[in-house]
Amino acid sequence: MDVNGEDGAVVGALGSGDIRTCARIISRVERGDPGIVSLLRALYRAGGCSRVVGVTGPPGAGKSSLVSQLIRVWRKRGLNVAVLAVDPSSPFSGGAVLGDRLRMAEHSCDDRVFIRSMASRGQLGGLTKAAGDALTVLDAMPWDMVVVETVGVGQNETDIIRHAEVVVLVQTPMGGDDIQAAKAGINEIGDIYVVNKGDHPEANRTCRQLRDMITLGQHLNPDSSWTPPVIKTQSLLGEGVEELADQIECRFENLRTNPEVASRRARERVRHRTAEIIRDMLDRRLRSEDGQLVETVIDSVVARESDPYALAESLLATMTSRV
Amino acid sequence: MLKGKGIKVIVSMIGLDGHTTGGEIVARVLRDAGFEVIYLGATQTPEMILQAAIQEDVDVIGISSHASNYLQIEYLVELLRKNGMADVPVICGGNIPKHVANQLKGRGVAEVFPPGSPSSDIVGYIVENARGARRRSA
Structure with a gap:
């Protein structure tokens, strides 16, 4: 692939760890700047050396505080860390209060740590296409660990598995009984389960319920080489976080020695990323200002002279004829 | 979508x-009002706010001051300049x-909003x- 001069310079700057370039490029990604695609293509091809860890769980579970403690452990072990922390945008004003960085303040002036907040800008599922693009940027830089922290999620937001190699699911005590633990969805996606706020009297019971849930499902797990561990933590004190870092390390090692599992997961991530990019391209066509044509067709769909299926097919056709 | 769309603001104590x-x-x-606010909270040093501004690539920095720590605000302005x-x-x-307030403005603070300022003034x-305001209105 040819990389033009300007893109080449950016790839080089990012490869040498230039934080300002990184910050500016992520802003272009956030704005949805269409001119950035050629750069992202080059970065994707240059990247893939970082270990990407996803952290997800319900709001207020302590994800950001836990990430801050993880950074502390990783820094002690000599690793460089980048964090992409996503918080929700208002569906009404489009605005956001991004408060993840607040929990990670102790690392503010460490030049081996990069923290970037990102608003979800209306996407469901806890992550955005922009988050995927920002991860492509971070993954082309010399970070040992890249953490992506989702917005607080509910029962079924499993997007994180499309972006991270290893997923840490953070729960809290009192999240419900064993039937809640048995429900499908988010309970199924963790490589590692954390019960944070471990000083709560119900913490041990929650750990037990999660372990039961994991044991019962293990015979269905296509990856028999790994039984997800359940770790009790207290993120404000850092208790259990060394063990969490060890288990993350173990999982990466386990994936390295099980190339068929790692490859299946990597292929799945590529499939999802590609689908996400196609969706974004179609969405842009549907909303673009050169889409006068689209507007008239939409009117005819509203009037039931046409239908959304026909519109979808013609949109796809115009896209492929353009390429 | 409102006025603040796509504008990133740090709000911090110092x-x-x-x-x-x-x-x-x-x-x-x-x-x-549609802004994206990166809320840094209390006990931030000027250096921490500078790093946050760089990493988050923000367009404006808002400092809430209730403790007469004006020298640190001036130092933040100087750090940003450097x-x-x-x-x-x-x-x-x-x-x-x-x-x-007049002294701060003389030393590079863009604006000071006293108690009772209408929120529409701050938003406007x-x-x-904000940085890039001209680009956005163009």
């Missing part, structure tokens, strides 16, 4: 100022006496003066 309520209310007001971030305006709110000022 130094040993633990009065967070004003900053939190302004953060909320800005959120409801680090090529002079195009990111620093604005302040809180119980800042008028003569101090940021929209017009």
Whole structure:
């Protein structure tokens, strides 16, 4: 692939760890700047050396505080860390209060740590296409660990598995009984389960319920080489976080020695990323200002002279004829 | 989508100022006007705010001040200038006496909003003066 001069310079700057370039490029990604695609293509091809860890769980579970403690452990072990922390945008004003960085303040002036907040800008599922693009940027830089922290999620937001190699699911005590633990969805996606706020009297019971849930499902797990561990933590004190870092390390090692599992997961991530990019391209066509044509067709769909299926097919056709 | 669309603002206290309520209310007001607010909270040093501004690539920095820590605000402005971030305006709110407000503005603070400032004034000022304001209105 040819990389033009300007893109080449950016790839080089990012490869040498230039934080300002990184910050500016992520802003272009956030704005949805269409001119950035050629750069992202080059970065994707240059990247893939970082270990990407996803952290997800319900709001207020302590994800950001836990990430801050993880950074502390990783820094002690000599690793460089980048964090992409996503918080929700208002569906009404489009605005956001991004408060993840607040929990990670102790690392503010460490030049081996990069923290970037990102608003979800209306996407469901806890992550955005922009988050995927920002991860492509971070993954082309010399970070040992890249953490992506989702917005607080509910029962079924499993997007994180499309972006991270290893997923840490953070729960809290009192999240419900064993039937809640048995429900499908988010309970199924963790490589590692954390019960944070471990000083709560119900913490041990929650750990037990999660372990039961994991044991019962293990015979269905296509990856028999790994039984997800359940770790009790207290993120404000850092208790259990060394063990969490060890288990993350173990999982990466386990994936390295099980190339068929790692490859299946990597292929799945590529499939999802590609689908996400196609969706974004179609969405842009549907909303673009050169889409006068689209507007008239939409009117005819509203009037039931046409239908959304026909519109979808013609949109796809115009896209492929353009390429 | 409202006025603040796509504009990123840091809201922070500075130094040993633990009065967070004003900053939190302004953060909320800005959120409801469509801004993306990176809320840093209390006990931030000028260096921490500088690093956050660089990493988050923000367009404006809002400092809530209720503890007479004006020298640190001036130092933040100086740090931004030294680090090529002079195009990111620093604005302040809180119980800042008028003569101090004038002094801060003389030393590079873009604007000071005294108690009782209507939120529409703050929103309007940021929209017009945030970094890249000209690019957005073009």
